[in-house]
Amino acid sequence: LRLALIGYGNAGRAFARLVKRKRGEFPFLIVGIHTARHGTAYDAAGIPLDPVFGPAAKSIDEFLDRAESDAVVEITTLNPATGEPAISHIRAAFARRRHVITANKGPIAHAYSDLAEEAQGAGVQFRFESTVMDGVPVFNMVRNNLPGVKILGFAGALNSTSKVVIAAMREGKSMQHGINAARRLGITEADSSYDIDGWDSAAKSAALANVFLDARITPLSVDRRGIGRLTTERVRELARSRKTVCLVSRAHVGPAGIKVRVRAEVLDDTDPLAAFTGTSNLLVIHTDLMGSIAAAGIDCGVEQTAYGLFSDAVDIARGSAILRP
Amino acid sequence: LRLALIGYGNAGRAFARLVKRKRGEFPFLIVGIHTARHGTAYDAAGIPLDPVFGPAAKSIDEFLDRAESDAVVEITTLNPATGEPAISHIRAAFARRRHVITANKGPIAHAYSDLAEEAQGAGVQFRFESTVMDGVPVFNMVRNNLPGVKILGFAGALNSTSKVVIAAMREGKSMQHGINAARRLGITEADSSYDIDGWDSAAKSAALANVFLDARITPLSVDRRGIGRLTTERVRELARSRKTVCLVSRAHVGPAGIKVRVRAEVLDDTDPLAAFTGTSNLLVIHTDLMGSIAAAGIDCGVEQTAYGLFSDAVDIARGSAILRP
Numbered sequence: 001l002r003l004a005l006i007g008y009g010n011a012g013r014a015f016a017r018l019v020k021r022k023r024g025e026f027p028f029l030i031v032g033i034h035t036a037r038h039g040t041a042y043d044a045a046g047i048p049l050d051p052v053f054g055p056a057a058k059s060i061d062e063f064l065d066r067a068e069s070d071a072v073v074e075i076t077t078l079n080p081a082t083g084e085p086a087i088s089h090i091r092a093a094f095a096r097r098r099h100v101i102t103a104n105k106g107p108i109a110h111a112y113s114d115l116a117e118e119a120q121g122a123g124v125q126f127r128f129e130s131t132v133m134d135g136v137p138v139f140n141m142v143r144n145n146l147p148g149v150k151i152l153g154f155a156g157a158l159n160s161t162s163k164v165v166i167a168a169m170r171e172g173k174s175m176q177h178g179i180n181a182a183r184r185l186g187i188t189e190a191d192s193s194y195d196i197d198g199w200d201s202a203a204k205s206a207a208l209a210n211v212f213l214d215a216r217i218t219p220l221s222v223d224r225r226g227i228g229r230l231t232t233e234r235v236r237e238l239a240r241s242r243k244t245v246c247l248v249s250r251a252h253v254g255p256a257g258i259k260v261r262v263r264a265e266v267l268d269d270t271d272p273l274a275a276f277t278g279t280s281n282l283l284v285i286h287t288d289l290m291g292s293i294a295a296a297g298i299d300c301g302v303e304q305t306a307y308g309l310f311s312d313a314v315d316i317a318r319g320s321a322i323l324r325p
Numbered sequence: 326l327r328l329a330l331i332g333y334g335n336a337g338r339a340f341a342r343l344v345k346r347k348r349g350e351f352p353f354l355i356v357g358i359h360t361a362r363h364g365t366a367y368d369a370a371g372i373p374l375d376p377v378f379g380p381a382a383k384s385i386d387e388f389l390d391r392a393e394s395d396a397v398v399e400i401t402t403l404n405p406a407t408g409e410p411a412i413s414h415i416r417a418a419f420a421r422r423r424h425v426i427t428a429n430k431g432p433i434a435h436a437y438s439d440l441a442e443e444a445q446g447a448g449v450q451f452r453f454e455s456t457v458m459d460g461v462p463v464f465n466m467v468r469n470n471l472p473g474v475k476i477l478g479f480a481g482a483l484n485s486t487s488k489v490v491i492a493a494m495r496e497g498k499s500m501q502h503g504i505n506a507a508r509r510l511g512i513t514e515a516d517s518s519y520d521i522d523g524w525d526s527a528a529k530s531a532a533l534a535n536v537f538l539d540a541r542i543t544p545l546s547v548d549r550r551g552i553g554r555l556t557t558e559r560v561r562e563l564a565r566s567r568k569t570v571c572l573v574s575r576a577h578v579g580p581a582g583i584k585v586r587v588r589a590e591v592l593d594d595t596d597p598l599a600a601f602t603g604t605s606n607l608l609v610i611h612t613d614l615m616g617s618i619a620a621a622g623i624d625c626g627v628e629q630t631a632y633g634l635f636s637d638a639v640d641i642a643r644g645s646a647i648l649r650p
Contacts, residue, residue, distance in 0.1 A: 137470035145462035
């Protein structure tokens with residue numbers, strides 16, 4: 001499977017290391033890497049881990065035309081408000097009948113149903129395991145392991161920054177102190193409001209609802225409240241009665257349609273949704289035939305995101321008969 | 326996919342209902358049902374949900390010869406000390422080049438590697454998703470969704486009876502009171518020592534270690550201690566310091582080989598292993614490439630066990646090109 005990478009940050013480099021490490025078992029080759037900052041590299045025989053970048057391709061079209069790949073790995077920096085430029089990159093790949101793998105939740109949260117239809121029209125695969133749970137198999141669990149099952153809803157504690165912030169507040173620290181701690185862990189951006197106000201959770205909720213429930217929504221239509229008004233006093237008071245606050249994403253299909261919301265919920269300390277702290281996360285899926293089941297990732301980071309991309313590549317290779325299952 | 330069922334208890338009947346409900350999408354047909362108690366039924370055109378049983382086949386060989394199926398579903402009552410008669414039934418199926426699906430953990434805990442080799446030699450599939458987590462996809466998660474990953478160990482809270490017993494003791498009740506509560510839920514047998522002394526957990530641990538770590542052990546070689554000596558006073562004392570007791574299965578691959586053990590561990594109330602109570606369960610898998618990930622089932626019962634059998638049948642049908650993935 002020949003791969004062209006758009007973006008080459010931490011996840012991209014971890015992915016390239018993994019492709020190299022697993023070459024014997026999985027014959028994948030990175031034949032092109034395009035970055036806005038460092039330039040563009042091409043090599044049909046495979047690009048080394050420390051690429052020598054030449055001048056940047058003038059456009060994604062130019063890059064994809066020159067880097068002849070079977071699949072495109074879209075891992076640019078996200079603009080969460082629009083899903084761009086990732087959505088345009090993905091469309092450029094589909095136009096050339098390339099499979100697409102992305103770790104960007106923007107395209108799934110903003111335009112999943114359109115993109116899935118375009119992939120089908122082009123006769124290619126579209127994979128995105130790393131977008132919501134850092135590579136923990138949730139989309140693949142449903143696709144591969146739950147045949148015939150209908151998903152009725154879900155509940156997830158999916159935002160790491162809010163977990164770190166609330167843990168700091170339980171210890172009597174300020175919200176800002178918690179935000180600084182999350183920043184030191186590398187899990188929140190300069191503008192932490194994306195996490196604190198629930199936008200990250202809303203984007204993940206929209207992505208899950210679009211894929212699992214065919215909701216055809218964007219993060220803007222998620223009923224969203226963040227943890228911005230939470231006080232240390234309130235968190236301490238709840239802790240004394242063995243309760244905690246958790247930013248929870250919930251969706252369900254009801255008589256009035258699909259409801260998707262993000263809330264700072266008060267939970268018992270012993271609630272499963274509260275038990276996965278820090279950079280761990282839990283997603284519970286409610287189904288018709290299999291009751292409620294859950295998947296969790298523990299202390300996830302960039303290595304897991306890279307593995308999610310890799311597992312998507314394997315899935316595509318199997319589907320293309322490049323690998324036998 | 327034509328199916329022959331050995332055993333027709335609660336799980337078997339739930340499975341038959343599911344096969345009927347999903348006929349439009351998945352063309353499965355139950356062509357034979359053999360029970361020791363009610364007799365044997367055959368119908369190449371499909372057996373109804375309330376079978377009319379004729380005289381019992383004199384042997385499993387006779388049953389399998391007469392019920393011409395592609396796959397055999399082994400769901401007899403378990404003898405946990407030996408894995409028999411399920412192991413012999415499975416071998417009789419392999420001898421006829423039939424795929425096998427079982428919800429019996431005995432064969433996996435006692436003889437997995439031999440049976441897997443025999444299946445391979447016969448050119449058939451061997452599936453057992455419902456044996457450990459009531460149908461929650463753990464074996465299929467590893468097989469289908471974690472390509473190239475090596476499993477390094479696991480930790481699970483997999484025994485429901487002990488959870489119900491310890492919950493009762495936290496409320497000040499006796500162990501016997503808890504056992505009675507578990508019996509009313511239908512999750513423990515007349516002889517509750519199988520659960521209380523950790524044999525159920527040891528069998529599940531051995532099954533997981535055999536499949537995931539190629540351990541080639543039996544439940545007898547699991548380092549096992551149950552909860553039999555636990556007192557209500559001790560559980561209450563721990564609860565006051567926000568701790569609880571949990572019967573935990575753990576395995577890891579170390580320099581000295583594979584260690585598998587079952588222990589009543591003292592955990593924080595907020596530990597993920599403690600968070601899945603009653604008939605819910607959690608399995609954490611430690612891997613080389615994907616860190617630690619977990620799967621959980623919430624309030625699992627016979628419907629989930631039946632779905633696990635069904636998902637195995639779909640997996641086999643896909644592999645046999647009866648269904649396209």
